[in-house]
Amino acid sequence: xxxxxxxxxxxxxxxxxxxxxxxxxxxxxxxxxxxxxxxxxxxxxxxxxxxxxxxxxxxxxxxxxxxxxxxxxxxxxxxxxxxxxxxxxxxxxxxxxxxxxxxxxxxxxxxxxxxxxxxxxxxxxxxxxxxxxxxxxxxxxxxxxxxxxxxxxxxxxxxxxxxxxxxxxxxxxxxxxxxxxxxxxxxxxxxxxxxxxxxxxxxxxxxxxxxxxxxxxxxxxxxxxxxxxxxxxxxxxxxxxxxxxxxxxxxxxxxxxxxxxxxxxxxxxxxxxxxxxxxxxxxxxxxxxxxxxxxxxxxxxxxxxxxxxxxxxxxxxxxxxxxxxxxxxxxxxxxxxxxxxxxxxxxxxxxxxxxxxxxxxxxxxxxxxxxxxxxxxxxxxxxxxxxxxxxxxxxxxxxxxxxxxxxxxxxxxxxxxxxxxxxxxxxxxxxxxxxxxxxxxxxxxxxxxxxxxxxxxxxxxxxxxxxxxxxxxxxxxxxxxxxxxxxxxxxxxxxxxxxxxxxxxxxxxxxxxxxxxxxxxxxxxxxxxxxxxxxxxxxxxxxxxxxxxxxxxxxxxxxxxxxxxxxxxxxxxxxxxxxxxxxxxxxxxxxxxxx
Amino acid sequence: xxxxxxxxxxxxxxxxxxxxxxxxxxxxxxxxxxxxxxxxxxxxxxxxxxxxxxxxxxxxxxxxxxxxxxxxxxxxxxxxxxx
Numbered sequence: 001x002x003x004x005x006x007x008x009x010x011x012x013x014x015x016x017x018x019x020x021x022x023x024x025x026x027x028x029x030x031x032x033x034x035x036x037x038x039x040x041x042x043x044x045x046x047x048x049x050x051x052x053x054x055x056x057x058x059x060x061x062x063x064x065x066x067x068x069x070x071x072x073x074x075x076x077x078x079x080x081x082x083x084x085x086x087x088x089x090x091x092x093x094x095x096x097x098x099x100x101x102x103x104x105x106x107x108x109x110x111x112x113x114x115x116x117x118x119x120x121x122x123x124x125x126x127x128x129x130x131x132x133x134x135x136x137x138x139x140x141x142x143x144x145x146x147x148x149x150x151x152x153x154x155x156x157x158x159x160x161x162x163x164x165x166x167x168x169x170x171x172x173x174x175x176x177x178x179x180x181x182x183x184x185x186x187x188x189x190x191x192x193x194x195x196x197x198x199x200x201x202x203x204x205x206x207x208x209x210x211x212x213x214x215x216x217x218x219x220x221x222x223x224x225x226x227x228x229x230x231x232x233x234x235x236x237x238x239x240x241x242x243x244x245x246x247x248x249x250x251x252x253x254x255x256x257x258x259x260x261x262x263x264x265x266x267x268x269x270x271x272x273x274x275x276x277x278x279x280x281x282x283x284x285x286x287x288x289x290x291x292x293x294x295x296x297x298x299x300x301x302x303x304x305x306x307x308x309x310x311x312x313x314x315x316x317x318x319x320x321x322x323x324x325x326x327x328x329x330x331x332x333x334x335x336x337x338x339x340x341x342x343x344x345x346x347x348x349x350x351x352x353x354x355x356x357x358x359x360x361x362x363x364x365x366x367x368x369x370x371x372x373x374x375x376x377x378x379x380x381x382x383x384x385x386x387x388x389x390x391x392x393x394x395x396x397x398x399x400x401x402x403x404x405x406x407x408x409x410x411x412x413x414x415x416x417x418x419x420x421x422x423x424x425x426x427x428x429x430x431x432x433x434x435x436x437x438x439x440x441x442x443x444x445x446x447x448x449x450x451x452x453x454x455x456x457x458x459x460x461x462x463x464x465x466x467x468x469x470x471x472x473x474x475x476x477x478x479x480x481x482x483x484x485x486x487x488x489x490x491x492x493x494x495x496x497x498x499x500x501x502x503x504x505x506x507x508x509x510x511x512x513x514x515x516x517x518x519x520x521x522x523x524x525x526x527x528x529x530x531x532x533x534x535x536x537x538x539x540x541x542x543x544x545x546x547x548x549x550x551x552x553x554x555x556x557x558x559x560x561x562x563x564x565x566x567x568x569x570x571x572x573x574x575x576x577x578x579x580x581x582x583x584x585x586x587x588x589x590x591x592x593x594x595x
Numbered sequence: 596x597x598x599x600x601x602x603x604x605x606x607x608x609x610x611x612x613x614x615x616x617x618x619x620x621x622x623x624x625x626x627x628x629x630x631x632x633x634x635x636x637x638x639x640x641x642x643x644x645x646x647x648x649x650x651x652x653x654x655x656x657x658x659x660x661x662x663x664x665x666x667x668x669x670x671x672x673x674x675x676x677x678x
Contacts, residue, residue, distance in 0.1 A: 059630055060629050060630065064625070064626040091660050091661050093660070094635035094658075124660070209646075309664065310652070310655065313664075314651065415630050416665065417663060417664070418663065419634070420655060420662035
């Protein structure tokens with residue numbers, strides 16, 4: 001099958017074109033020579049199937065960034081039959097440099113000048129006939145978003161596929177000429193074929209930016225937008241998640257329980273409460289991820305994410321992060337999993353890893369449920385809001401402390417140069433495809449890991465078979481007893497330690513596990529907790545719950561997004577250590593003060 | 596790097612919002628230099644400072660049809676002169 005590589009700079013609408021070509025049929029996959037996964041899709045072109053591969057956007061074929069190396073290595077080991085080079089027509093003056101670099105590789109190429117609609121608005125005219133002559137490469141105007149010029153572009157690609165690309169040299173960098181020559185060549189090509197008005201008309205983007213990036217109003221507007229997004233994810237996500245849980249609960253009773261009824265009780269438990277609950281845990285994240293990326297698509301594709309970076313950069317730069325990390329941290333207060341996936345917008349790997357290290361400290365909605373329950377049980381209605389607020393402060397403080405401590409081990413590998421694209425509104429199709437791709441990614445990479453983890457915790461809390469579930473006689477109980485010397489100084493009882501082991505799977509089940517451990521539910525459980533614990537112990541337990549590993553899904557996402565098990569283990573170890581020290585300091589200080 | 600300087604040069608970071616200048620030279624390490632070139636920072640190009648973020652935050656500049664954010668530290672490596 002013939003291979004077509006999509007190449008171009010970031011912010012050229014390359015992915016929009018890819019989505020238009022492949023629709024929902026795209027899959028992520030591995031390629032020789034590179035470690036990152038790339039989206040690709042098979043489509044019918046002129047009677048033959050061809051595979052389209054979406055390469056990461058790059059500024060420069062010479063460059064030193066991770067993405068630039070990925071593209072070089074991909075081209076070396078997987079010479080495409082055709083390179084579709086996507087350039088932003090409004091920025092043709094500077095983007096031509098990448099095309100001229102690619103031209104030196106003797107690739108079989110077709111050039112698409114995308115965002116032709118925007119170029120027209122700016123008053124930029126491109127004579128594609130003259131440019132085709134000057135370069136000797138077929139060039140077409142296109143609007144990938146609206147589809148104008150799409151058919152002509154596909155016909156050109158079909159024609160070009162009849163010829164093949166000669167092989168590439170071993171070392172691509174050697175083949176590249178000096179920049180000076182490229183500059184002269186750029187001037188020659190642009191001279192006759194492109195006209196750009198000397199001064200751009202004052203457009204909507206400029207007017208909007210005067211408000212959105214206003215010296216005084218910019219930040220309040222930013223926090224307002226973040227608050228709305230956060231509320232929207234909560235508002236729509238909560239019922240959807242409840243719905244998915246309800247559906248899986250119904251399916252369990254209606255179909256799965258009768259199906260496994262003939263099995264021994266132990267095996268039934270393993271299948272129902274281990275494997276099936278694991279699958280249900282994974283499924284419960286699906287609506288959240290779709291929602292999150294619908295909103296992310298808006299924030300990112302409208303160009304607002306770069307504006308957020310502008311507004312928040314001063315503060316975040318001190319922590320070794322940038323404004324985009326801050327957006328992900330805030331999104332993490334809804335759910336850590338999609339927020340971790342969202343860090344992919346940051347192309348510098350160290351910056352991304354540092355962001356992924358801090359995001360799990362965001363007090364997500366699942367942890368909030370635990371805190372609301374315990375706060376209601378142990379604190380007066382007057383004190384409760386303050387207690388919750390203080391936990392949010394601890395959440396931020398943990399993130400800031402972590403970033404400050406570790407920033408020097410994650411030095412940013414890319415210069416902070418961000419494009420500020422004009423405001424654009426993504427089409428519904430773009431938003432839905434984004435959500436669909438992300439869900440696929442999550443399911444493919446995290447399902448096995450999460451199910452295995454849920455099964456493991458089930459085994460720990462149910463073995464040996466003679467012991468009552470989640471009691472002191474189970475493996476979990478033994479671990480709890482074994483860890484007792486460690487948890488006693490922070491005021492966490494052995495019952496609560498078992499709950500923390502459950503909490504490793506998901507914070508949603510902590511209260512449920514306490515109900516199993518105490519053999520009590522609802523009001524009775526609140527009463528029992530209030531009797532057994534004082535407020536200092538309860539607060540210490542909440543601090544620990546807040547800071548230690550958020551949930552198995554987060555761990556699975558950390559692993560799949562960093563592609564590094566060592567990094568995943570490090571984040572677990574660090575969060576456990578920080579949780580323990582924080583709880584210890586709090587508990588011992590409070591006791592010393594006589595509480 | 597020695598360049599012929601017909602006008603007094605200053606750093607890009609010293610421009611005020613709304614001011615337009617010409618890029619005279621770029622003194623950046625290799626990776627930053629490459630990226631600046633690809634973003635359109637080339638000697639002789641017109642550059643406009645659009646705005647600055649509060650508290651010495653990043654700068655928004657415009658070269659041709661591209662708007663770019665860069666930090667003050669990077670902007671100090673670019674020399675410009677006001678026409």
